[in-house]
Amino acid sequence: MGKIIGTESYRWIIFTSAKGLVDGSSYRLPSWGCYTLDGQDLEKEVVKPDIFVKNTFLHRLEGRDRQIERAVSEILKDLKN
Numbered sequence: 001m002g003k004i005i006g007t008e009s010y011r012w013i014i015f016t017s018a019k020g021l022v023d024g025s026s027y028r029l030p031s032w033g034c035y036t037l038d039g040q041d042l043e044k045e046v047v048k049p050d051i052f053v054k055n056t057f058l059h060r061l062e063g064r065d066r067q068i069e070r071a072v073s074e075i076l077k078d079l080k081n
Contacts (some may be wrong), residue, residue, distance in 0.1 A: 003074055006067045007054050009047040 004018045016028040053070045 003051060003071075004047070004049040005051045005071045005074065008049065009042070009045075011046055012045050014043050033069055043054065076077050 001064045013031075014030045014033045017031040018028050020026045036042065051070060051074070053067045055066050059066055
């Protein structure tokens with residue numbers, strides 16, 4: 001549906017939610033995961049971007065987001081075509 005721009009996924013993408021207990025403590029349970037359109041579970045699987053662009057700490061200090069810059073560039077390129 002669109003290009004993925006950025007870095008690889010972290011491989012650990014099951015989301016958990018906390019539940020409280022009567023003594024004030026809590027525990028976490030898996031609440032949902034991520035799947036491909038054909039149903040493949042992406043837990044422990046890497047998702048590679050179509051265009052690899054990594055932001056670094058220095059970019060952050062400069063107030064730059066190279067991933068967004070590249071995404072805008074790709075959109076503008078597609079609009080010209």
